[in-house]
Amino acid sequence: MADQIAKLTDVEFGTELPAFDPDTSLENVRRFGKYVGWGGGRFTDHEAARKEGFPGAIIPGVMSQGFLGAMIHRWAPTAQIKIIDTIFRAPVMVDQPHKITGVVTNIEEDDNEVEIDITITNEANETRVQGTATIQLPA
Amino acid sequence: MDDDIQAIRDQFLNQEFDEIKLEIDGQRFAEYSKACGELDEKYTDPNHADFQAPPTFVATLVGRRNLPEDFPQLNGVGMDAGKAVEWIAPIRDKMTLTGKSHLHDIYTKTGRSGRMVFLVTRMELYSEDGTHVANADTRTVIRERPSG
Numbered sequence: 001m002a003d004q005i006a007k008l009t010d011v012e013f014g015t016e017l018p019a020f021d022p023d024t025s026l027e028n029v030r031r032f033g034k035y036v037g038w039g040g041g042r043f044t045d046h047e048a049a050r051k052e053g054f055p056g057a058i059i060p061g062v063m064s065q066g067f068l069g070a071m072i073h074r075w076a077p078t079a080q081i082k083i084i085d086t087i088f089r090a091p092v093m094v095d096q097p098h099k100i101t102g103v104v105t106n107i108e109e110d111d112n113e114v115e116i117d118i119t120i121t122n123e124a125n126e127t128r129v130q131g132t133a134t135i136q137l138p139a
Numbered sequence: 140m141d142d143d144i145q146a147i148r149d150q151f152l153n154q155e156f157d158e159i160k161l162e163i164d165g166q167r168f169a170e171y172s173k174a175c176g177e178l179d180e181k182y183t184d185p186n187h188a189d190f191q192a193p194p195t196f197v198a199t200l201v202g203r204r205n206l207p208e209d210f211p212q213l214n215g216v217g218m219d220a221g222k223a224v225e226w227i228a229p230i231r232d233k234m235t236l237t238g239k240s241h242l243h244d245i246y247t248k249t250g251r252s253g254r255m256v257f258l259v260t261r262m263e264l265y266s267e268d269g270t271h272v273a274n275a276d277t278r279t280v281i282r283e284r285p286s287g
Contacts, residue, residue, distance in 0.1 A: 069194060
């Protein structure tokens, strides 16, 4: 498993991307809320989130999707993400460790494109978010 | 396809229901990038020669409404089921985009707890010169309450 790749020929079917541990800290989510939006209590305050019926504060879905994009760019800095589709299966909890893993599922050599399946799991190895991405790489 | 869903599809699919101007703020997408863990300075440093928003950033751009004004009230609570983005061209600091929204898909899935209705709202984003730069989809699921 290479830490980084630069071009299409560096990629093989089944290649695993380096796992990425996103920053799910309350401090980071509050910063996201301040500058980007999604600063409501369910995202930035554990007690407020519990009052809404959640086990604690949750990561905004748009931030989870951003984690997936960052993971791809860390692995393939020359890649252009063309499409990224994200399914929110369950909340990603603030202040809890999560891991993002990815695997190459298809390579279209004619278009220099690679398809990747990406998953965010919690410490119990439960899937919280699933994504698929199509990226384009230099030949 | 259930008759009621087909009727909604026939009436609402691909009909534009919202248009909004969106001013792109480079500091906002730089902070978004840093919070999400981006390391490439073209996403995080406003002084970088190729400074631009990461493709997923467009999911944070929202219109004035998520559904047409006359869309029927469905019997259930809506939840955010997912986001999809399609990158077409770079989005940069101080661009003014036009976001045009329509319902892109309506479909159902039936599980043990009953029927779920999925609504896919697509915002198409255009630059000032009319270039189509991105699509941002929001997938909402409505888990219907049992009737009776």
